Amino acid sequence: MITHRMEPGKPIKLTELPTGSKEFYQGERETAVAEFEALREEFIELQVRLYAEGRQKLLIIFQAIDAGGKDGAIRHVFKGVNPQGVSVHAFKVPSKLELAHDYLWRVHQVVPPASMIGVFNRSHYEDVLVVRVDNLVPEAVWRLRYHHINEFERLLHETGTTILKFFLHISAAEQAKRFRERLADPSKYWKFALEDLEKRKQWPAYMDAFEDMLNHCTTPWAPWYVIPADQKWYRNLAVMRVIVQTLRQMNPQYPLSQEDLSGVVVV
Ligand code: ADP
Numbered sequence: 001m002i003t004h005r006m007e008p009g010k011p012i013k014l015t016e017l018p019t020g021s022k023e024f025y026q027g028e029r030e031t032a033v034a035e036f037e038a039l040r041e042e043f044i045e046l047q048v049r050l051y052a053e054g055r056q057k058l059l060i061i062f063q064a065i066d067a068g069g070k071d072g073a074i075r076h077v078f079k080g081v082n083p084q085g086v087s088v089h090a091f092k093v094p095s096k097l098e099l100a101h102d103y104l105w106r107v108h109q110v111v112p113p114a115s116m117i118g119v120f121n122r123s124h125y126e127d128v129l130v131v132r133v134d135n136l137v138p139e140a141v142w143r144l145r146y147h148h149i150n151e152f153e154r155l156l157h158e159t160g161t162t163i164l165k166f167f168l169h170i171s172a173a174e175q176a177k178r179f180r181e182r183l184a185d186p187s188k189y190w191k192f193a194l195e196d197l198e199k200r201k202q203w204p205a206y207m208d209a210f211e212d213m214l215n216h217c218t219t220p221w222a223p224w225y226v227i228p229a230d231q232k233w234y235r236n237l238a239v240m241r242v243i244v245q246t247l248r249q250m251n252p253q254y255p256l257s258q259e260d261l262s263g264v265v266v267v
Contacts, residue, residue, distance in 0.1 A: 003242050004225045006218040014211045017226050019171040021234035029233050036076075036237045039244045044080050046244065047117060049252040051085035054115040056250055057161040060243065061120045063129070063213075064168035065206055066196050067178040069229050070121050073168060076236045077243065078119065087112060091122040103127045103145070104152055111156060124149055128213055133205045146216035157221035162250055165222060166239055167210060168229035172203055 002024050006012055025032060050056060062070040078086060089110045098106045104124055112118030132142045153163055182192040218224045225242055229235040
């Protein structure tokens with residue numbers, strides 16, 4: 001099965017990676033949705049086990065260009081999962097307090113503890129993306145961050161966190177289509193800002209930054225998955241497949257009781 005997992009050390013060129021699903025999925029959309037729904041049921045069951053087991057941690061990171069589908073992917077993939085076992089964190093422009101610390105400070109505070117699935121909508125990768133594209137710090141400063149990030153993720157991995165990183169890859173044409181849809185529907189205005197059009201002009205600079213991020217930070221302990229995301233149904237299926245496959249490997253188990261429950265009667 002194609003998982004869209006990048007290989008450490010193998011050069012990644014975003015222009016060579018499709019944004020559409022055509023060459024990866026030949027079946028009908030309905031078949032993909034049915035597979036997604038079946039996997040979603042399994043995900044719900046596996047998450048209950050992970051929570052009950054109380055030992056392992058799963059961190060799932062989403063990065064994408066504006067309108068790339070981070071919110072939609074999170075909404076669909078986590079639908080029905082017990083909210084008590086999942087924490088979603090959306091990273092915004094850092095506060096004054098956050099900026100007064102090192103850039104990983106705010107991130108480390110919200111990584112998932114044992115038994116939890118942590119979801120990052122944007123992440124520490126913003127510190128080599130928007131920060132780089134908008135020249136918020138000099139190159140000598142952001143360049144060191146690939147190394148910091150790899151070591152930070154290694155620390156998480158070595159202390160029991162499984163890490164999945166999804167880059168939702170859309171085309172410039174698909175972004176334009178989604179912006180137009182937002183402009184045509186007042187219920188979607190909240191998702192749109194004029195600033196988005198300014199950022200769209202920076203598309204090539206963002207693609208360079210994403211490509212460097214993928215090349216520098218695809219590690220055995222924290223792989224990037226580049227998901228073709230022009231078709232939302234395929235994006236959801238591809239992400240779900242990776243998550244379920246990963247949870248199967250983590251193989252969480254219901255814990256045995258510490259007490260002798262044999263012969264216990266409830267009256
Ligand atoms: P979203 O676009 O994710 O739905 P927002 O519209 O609130 O949510 O955007 C969050 C903004 O915060 C983005 O423009 C993003 O680039 C910015 N941001 C996140 N992390 C950082 C950071 N470390 N430095 C500067 N800007 C950041």
